[in-house]
Amino acid sequence: MTAHAPARLDAHGWFVALLDAVGSGPIGKRVRQCPGHGDGAPSLSVGRGEDGRVLLHCHAGCDTRKVLAALRCPMARLFKPATTTPVRFARMFCGGLTFPPLDMRGSGHPGGRGYRFESEHPYGDRWWLIRHRHPVTGAKELSWECRNPDGLRVPGLLGTPTAALPAYMAAEVGKAVAMGEPVLLVESESSVDALMRAGWYATTWAGGAASVQVRPLRAVLADYPHTVVIPDHDDPGLAALATLRTAGLAPHVLMPDPGEDARELLARVGPGAFRSLIEEMTR
Ligand SMILES: [Zn+2]
Incomplete structure (x- = not known):
């Protein structure tokens, strides 16, 4: 082990730290600003798969290759962390990358905009309708989550039309x-x-x-x-x-x-x- 080896980060931990280092917000959230497009409202879902691998999904439509290209990051980083620290990697390879100001009002997870979880309605065992309500304005907001092919719950329906969902209950x-x-x-x-x-x-x-x-x-x-x-x-x-x-x-x-x-x-x-x-x- 060399002096520069990162301390026990798995691929997911390393990749999240890289997003922190390049300025993709909001830090600490599962859905971040996507480096692949001019992303003001967070739309890149960053999941942890088997063995700590990174699961990426841009809800604006970037494929994984495009997201990684913007970070000058090889595909292998989704499975195995680099020996370089994320901060050093960002400094060496991601210098030109910028993000627009973070806009949490129009989209992104309702919880990030002051909404409180109210109820969850399962459609079968793969889809959920989530109801949030704003404690001050009383405004209601509905959003969907679904199980992705890796079995993780992610925001959105991943292209499944609501017509294809089963009847409720x-x-x-x-x-x-x-x-x-x-x-x-x-x-x-x-x-x-x-x-x-x-x-x-x-x-x-x-x-x-x-x-x-x-x-x-x-x-x-x-x-x-x-x-x-x-x-x-x-x-x-x-x-x-x-x-x-x-x-x-x-x-x-x-x-x-x-x-x-x-x-x-x-x-x-x-x-x-x-x-x-x-x-x-x-x-
Ligand atoms: Zn994107």
Whole structure:
């Protein structure tokens, strides 16, 4: 071991220290400014794989080669740290590299912009919808995470369209269908969670009222006679209901009062009356 050998950094540790040294921010975060393009908002996801190897993904579209070329860094550095320290390497090879001022407002991880984690909604075992809320403004922000081919959770859907995701709680809905139990088809993950806590099987689709995903719903509910759609009683909700009717996914409809959604209907009428309404329809 020479005097210059870095102290026990694996490839991931070395690479992260190199990003620190060249000024890619924000330091300490998993998603950093990408050296491959003029990246103001952090979009380079830097993961740690098996044996400490580096897993890179630029959400703006740079391939790994382009990211490494900008750092004058050979591909081998993703698997094995250099004997040179990251600071020395940056000084020797990355002198011309600059980044625009860090902009955390428009994109990047919501947690980096003062948002607080509120809830997480799994779509199967590979996709998650994450809900953040700002503690001061109350603003809500939704983002996706998915499992990449290496099994790590990373931001975004890596190109998977929301239409290709399963229905929300699809496995539970499958059980309900097998037992002949009513399935409540509603418009948001939060409504599904509230109804399931109240003892109902419920589901929705990825993407909200504006983009009804017929295919994943048909996969679990095609021709199922005990589906009850509870739309949001507003214009987007009624439009979504029309789409579900056309697709044959609305054998029964329970309409909340104007302005209400399924969860608010349940809260207003109470669990007993709610149960009577559903049972009258699906008996
Ligand atoms: Zn990039």
